[in-house]
Amino acid sequence: MDDTVLQKCLDQVKSYNSELMSTTILCELEFQSRGAEHDEATARHCTGLSERISTMIDISIDANKRQTENGKKMAHYIADQTIKAAVTRLATQIRLQPQNPMVTFVLDILSESPEGNDRRKKLEARIKAKMSLAILDAGDEGSEFAEKVQAFEKEAGELALEFAIKDAKKMADEGLGMLAMI
Known part of the structure; x- marks a missing residue:
């Protein structure tokens, strides 16, 4: 076995994680102690x-891949639940404002009509498309994960309101256009 091949292998192991580091050091020490001898036993030992x-x-590598995939799945799940909660909170907040019947009426059309569920899912999809899951990256040292989720919730709520207002305005404009045609 070529010394440089084994050395490259050992160097590669060092770069992966500290758990492998101790095994690598032991292997290096054994290799160095037998290094001058190139008999068959040494070659077998180095191969092993x-x-x-x-x-x-x-x-x-497999463990890191699984961990990364699980992290992504968790981030998407948290994002989906957070966005759904933001849309639900928006609807609840508007319902608590009975002094503005037009807003309540538009909300009912957007969320409680037979097409409301589809509109709600489209609204949630638009919010998710606009938002970045990077805010939930657990590797960021700047803040706690709970703070990141709160920031994500705030952004989702703001986007839900922004998109709902745009949708309501579009519906009102379409309604006025139809009235003008009559």
Whole structure:
């Protein structure tokens, strides 16, 4: 076995994580103590070490991939639930304002008519498309995860209101256009 191949393998292991570091150091020490001898036993031993290191690298890579995939799934789930809650809160807040019957009427059309569920899902999809999940990145050292979720909730609420106002205005303009035609 070529010394440079094993050394490259050892260097690669060092770059993965600290758990593998101790095994790598032990392998290096054994390799250096046997390094001058190039008999068959040393070659077998080095090959065995290389295979163990390779297996450990594969296990580490697989674990990191699973962790990343689970993190993404969790971020999407949190985003979906947060956006749904923001749209629901908006509807509740508007319903608590009975002094403005026009707003309540438009809200009913947007969310409680037979097409309301479809409109609500479209509104949620527009909000999610506009927002970035990067705010939920757990790797950011700047703030706690709970603070990030609160910031995400605030942004989702603002977008829900903005999009609902645009939709209501569009519906009102279309209604006025139809009245003008009569």
